[in-house]
């Protein structure tokens with residue numbers, strides 16, 4: 001990627017897209033092209049055609065998607081499969097048609113089988129049944145991976161697919177109806193602290209193990225892979241270690257400073273028992289995550305608390 005290249009970051013207001021756009025700007029890229037969903041609905045082929053014909057981006061980071069936590073994935077499964085299939089198919093096909101030099105597609109670790117051997121290697125894709133609560137989303141993402149592969153094979157289009165583990169950071173979604181576990185816990189403990197509540201309820205048994213990567217680390221890896229990797233195989237992006245939801249909740253409780261008790265609600269779904277990515281392929285390319293979990297969560301919490309303060313002072 002040269003400084004003069006036009007780089008389209010699809011989904012630039014999201015958790016991942018905003019980190020990629022920040023990273024590219026910090027690297028001195030002056031031609032970062034962005035559109036909000038209102039300006040360019042990527043579910044509409046006619047709008048995508050008009051945009052690509054006009055802008056002709058040299059590079060595309062495809063970080064626009066319908067994304068959500070366990071509740072949203074389960075209840076809005078039709079929206080998740082439809083929107084993601086439409087967005088990714090339109091963007092990949094149109095980028096190829098209009099001469100994009102390279103495209104990076106963001107998948108997700110939920111593409112791997114529910115009971116995949118841990119840590120999960122890229123090769124375990126399509127080797128067993130998926131976690132039912134996010135099957136529609138996962139199948140859309142698997143279709144995206146196959147679309148990328150098919151465009152590489154049939155047309156020689158230099159597109160690559162990366163599979164990040166759970167991401168957190170600034171611009172995360174803190175809405176309890178649709179958020180992922182980490183931002184949901186930040187919000188619950190913050191509200192518990194503010195209201196002096198005696199307890200905070202955490203969904204599930206607390207036993208599932210999860211891995212988390214800060215969005216700035218993920219953006220760093222995406223930029224490196226865009227520049228240095230051009231293969232048919234998918235590449236996992238993670239930190240290489242995980243912790244239980246109970247350990248995560250305790251860490252967030254300490255960072256937020258909530259003094260009440262924590263109760264787990266086992267009637268709520270746990271999801272996959274363990275999700276740790278094997279990151280040896282990424283390590284072989286010389287990349288390692290740099291932001292420790294405690295520091296990343298503390299930074300995310302500071303941002304969230306400042307946002308809450310600003311919005312309450314505007315009331």
Ligand SMILES: NC(=O)c1ccc[n+]([C@@H]2O[C@H](COP(=O)([O-])OP(=O)(O)OC[C@H]3O[C@@H](n4cnc5c(N)ncnc54)[C@H](OP(=O)(O)O)[C@@H]3O)[C@@H](O)[C@H]2O)c1
Pocket residue numbers: 010011012013014015016017035036037038040041042043062063064065066067083087106107108109163164165166167168171172173180
């Ligand atoms: N968050 C995670 O833990 C995680 C983990 C693994 C992989 N990923 C992958 O990373 C990518 C980005 O996720 P994220 O967490 O950054 O999601 P996010 O915060 O929800 O952001 C999604 C972005 O997509 C845009 N978008 C959604 N529908 C659109 C449409 N119809 N037309 C145009 N833009 C649309 C949104 O635009 P507006 O802001 O304009 O609405 C938003 O900027 C996804 O492919 C996801 O699968 C995320």
